[in-house]
Amino acid sequence: MATGRNHRPATTRSRGIPEATVARLPLYLRALTALSERSVPTVSSEELAAAAGVNSAKLRKDFSYLGSYGTRGVGYDVEYLVYQISRELGLTQDWPVVIVGIGNLGAALANYGGFASRGFRVAALIDADASLAGKPVAGIDVQHTDRLEQIIEESGVSIGVIATPAGSAQQVCDRLVAAGVTSILNFAPTVLSVPEGVDVRKVDLSIELQILAFHEQRKAGEDAPEEDTAPPAAPPAAAVTKRPEPGSDGDRPAVMPA
């Protein structure tokens, strides 16, 4: 999963809908939308669960938090459920979104059609590079960072996407929050600190790959005997003496062997 707030103190526990359930609702919604397009009238928890790639009991429990929308012996009415989930997720209204940082990634996001298909609308593209200002990306003119606050207030934007380099992310975040944004999707590889009441979710490609690498390594080393912690390097203790750097810094033990 990405990162919601650290730990919701259970006080603000969304009318009883668990966070894990919320994270799966979009998955169900996607599967249901596909069924709806094929004009399938009803679907059982078993079928829908298979389509969404989850356990059917989990799905039923998830839906039970929304209410009793199923019919025993039959299943769930597809259209009705699509509406209920959409409403629960707040997708019956349009959410204007700003994207800050129109580089490789930001431009790809701007071009992504998957926004509008749900209730999201790209309200503005913002970049600090003056030479980009006025140029259209995905049919929308890029605007300069100077106008960030103005744009957000005028358009009533409450969701911001950060696709700037990591070094600028916190600064951009601060400005977004100050201007009224209360939900942020962060693609920059940094930990953002935000005041209470602001939600941050992060998408970090590098982390995902590293997690895959971890499991990949385990798969590979499953046959070969593990070499444990012995071979790697010198233990950390008793190794803090040298100081090669005049500026500031201590020594570094001779780790990172061959």
Added chain:
Amino acid sequence: MATGRNHRPATTRSRGIPEATVARLPLYLRALTALSERSVPTVSSEELAAAAGVNSAKLRKDFSYLGSYGTRGVGYDVEYLVYQISRELGLTQDWPVVIVGIGNLGAALANYGGFASRGFRVAALIDADASLAGKPVAGIDVQHTDRLEQIIEESGVSIGVIATPAGSAQQVCDRLVAAGVTSILNFAPTVLSVPEGVDVRKVDLSIELQILAFHEQRKAGEDAPEEDTAPPAAPPAAAVTKRPEPGSDGDRPAVMPA
């Protein structure tokens, strides 16, 4: 979070390292790398936890799974810890990666510098569009899908990134797996089904936004009284009778009101 395997039956539970811990190791690694660049010799759990945005007790417990690498009264040796985590994550070796689907997103990924900074190397870019073949993206020539199997075998690729449209994703996935890929990072909004032993993680922008929208809606509606489930639509029951299934398609109750 994204999605690891559904549920690891605890049998293959990575030498005791909890999945949640594995997911945080890259975070610690990033913070430690920054410290290392500033030549900071040691760091306490409290400081490092703050930098990584987590609880210090959690961080200490996480590290305890790797071994006792700290020194009481002092903290952790930065360089040593960087090495230990890198080794645990399998980052001491280079992982060749293929990206399939060099469109908006795939091209952005190919251009992303964050790959090489960790142990990942873009081994090949693959697309079904014949007009892209031979054209360089990020300094690497795009190759046609026909050569997918050959490329994977030749380069010994075990990690694949899917950035094709959703409709092609499962098919691409199947080919990757058949060719020997055992870890997949999926950007297409689809549930991929893979055989046992293959890990899939997904990154879904749309889902992240929907989760943010959910919380955003709650924040907004906190003042206003909730309108519960009453107004929405007609209840689902008593609407399932017909089954006009010669071709397909049944009726659809008049949901989705104004």
Added chain:
DNA sequence: CCATCTTTGTGCACGCGTTCACAAAGGCAT
């Protein structure tokens, strides 16, 4: 060598999330 002070490593308790398993509900055929 001893006292003190810092910080780790972890035992423990708690809450969330997952899964099983089944009673109740409801459709459908007879």
Added chain:
DNA sequence: ATGCCTTTGTGAACGCGTGCACAAAGATGG
């Protein structure tokens, strides 16, 4: 109507993850 069959909704058990709080380890200064 009545009984059967399907599928929901949920009680309960379990396991994982989190965070508190503290004893033990070790550094440091006298």
